[in-house]
Amino acid sequence: MAITSVLAIFFLFWILGCFLILPFGFEPVPRDDPDFVEGQAESAPRHFRPWKVLLRGTILAIVLCALFYVNYVNGWITARDVDISRLVLDN
Known part of the structure; x- marks a missing residue:
């Protein structure tokens, strides 16, 4: 497998990993909290840490790409x- 193919597959796993990791490890802001901004979604995180998401996504991508x-x-x-077409055609 060429190195460019490995890098492309790693990039795909990295994007997937970042989106999979995104909803984990955040704390939403309750409405009665002074940090709550009027009009913000209740599910918005209190402190969004993108570097933490990127690091965790990178680790997940390394593991998935290695596998x-x-x-x-x-x-x-x-x-x-x-190949699921064999299952359909056999019946």
């Missing part, structure tokens, strides 16, 4: 294993 690459090299799961 993907090891699977690619060893051939544990192939496209033939997940």
Whole structure:
């Protein structure tokens, strides 16, 4: 596998990882709190820390990309294993 392919796959896993990590580890601001701004959503985080989200997303992307690459090299799961058209056509 070319390094550009690995980087592209890592980037896709990184974007996915950041979106998956985004809703975890934040504390919403209650309406009676002095930090609450009129008109803001109740689900808005009190202190949004984007660097924490990016770090966690990067760690998740490294793990997922490493698993993907090891699977690619060893051939544990192939496209033939997940081909659902065979299930539909066999019936």
